[in-house]
Amino acid sequence: MSRIPETEVMNDPASVDAYTEITALGGLANFLMSKLNPSNDNLNIADIGCGPCGYYNELLNIYQNSVFTSYDASALMLEKAKLVVNPEKVTLVNSFIPDASLPANTYDIVLNSLFLHQLPNPAPCWDTIKQIGKKGAKFYAFDLLRVEDSDACWAIVNGMACGSPSVFQQDFYNTLRASFTVEEIEQQLLDAGLVATIETQEIYPNCSVIYIVGTL
Numbered sequence: 667m668s669r670i671p672e673t674e675v676m677n678d679p680a681s682v683d684a685y686t687e688i689t690a691l692g693g694l695a696n697f698l699m700s701k702l703n704p705s706n707d708n709l710n711i712a713d714i715g716c717g718p719c720g721y722y723n724e725l726l727n728i729y730q731n732s733v734f735t736s737y738d739a740s741a742l743m744l745e746k747a748k749l750v751v752n753p754e755k756v757t758l759v760n761s762f763i764p765d766a767s768l769p770a771n772t773y774d775i776v777l778n779s780l781f782l783h784q785l786p787n788p789a790p791c792w793d794t795i796k797q798i799g800k801k802g803a804k805f806y807a808f809d810l811l812r813v814e815d816s817d818a819c820w821a822i823v824n825g826m827a828c829g830s831p832s833v834f835q836q837d838f839y840n841t842l843r844a845s846f847t848v849e850e851i852e853q854q855l856l857d858a859g860l861v862a863t864i865e866t867q868e869i870y871p872n873c874s875v876i877y878i879v880g881t882l
């Protein structure tokens with residue numbers, strides 16, 4: 667199936683409400699946590715496209731002595747995030763990426779979860795990692811992979827999000843069509859001059875996630 671991009675910034679109140687409620691129950695982003703294994707702490711960490719920060723309990727548990735700057739272009743998402751994060755540890759910033767005003771060469775880790783597929787053009791994700799990460803910084807990206815066809819998308823939505831609000835089901839369907847393939851992501855990394863390891867994992871029949879882990 668060809669890629670069909672979805673609405674980039676999540677500004678629709680019903681979508682934001684549904685997304686926030688569902689991620690608070692333990693969303694897909696928790697898969698990313700299994701890849702985060704700090705060899706040290708006391709880090710300066712950036713999260714791009716942080717959304718409602720539904721996975722921050724786990725994140726702050728892993729990096730107990732680190733501070734986070736978490737970027738999103740949606741004011742509504744950041745309002746939700748404000749309700750759950752500790753402001754001493756997490757600074758929330760409204761920013762539409764790409765954003766030349768973000769601090770250069772600053773972060774020890776740059777991560778993003780379910781952000782890449784949201785972009786009409788994925789290059790700003792990789793360019794931002796290069797812009798704001800220090801030399802030697804680790805980067806982590808986590809996302810879903812595109813699904814073969816519309817019927818397969820609905821089978822996944824009906825299986826995994828059965829009983830969720832219809833707006834969430836539609837958003838999930840749109841995501842499965844807007845996501846990239848492994849080959850496309852490999853090409854994006856090549857184009858960006860980034861070296862990373864890629865791992866995939868099937869989490870439901872015909873539905874897989876991808877983990878991209880690299881060093882700048």
Ligand SMILES: C[S@@+](CC[C@H](N)C(=O)[O-])C[C@H]1O[C@@H](n2cnc3c(N)ncnc32)[C@H](O)[C@@H]1O
Binds near residue numbers: 693716
């Ligand atoms: C699907 S949500 C993922 C949220 C969170 N990272 C998670 O895993 O639950 C994608 C987020 O990216 C944000 N976003 C999309 N395009 C963006 C851009 N160009 N700059 C900043 N944020 C963006 C959306 O507003 C949304 O909050």
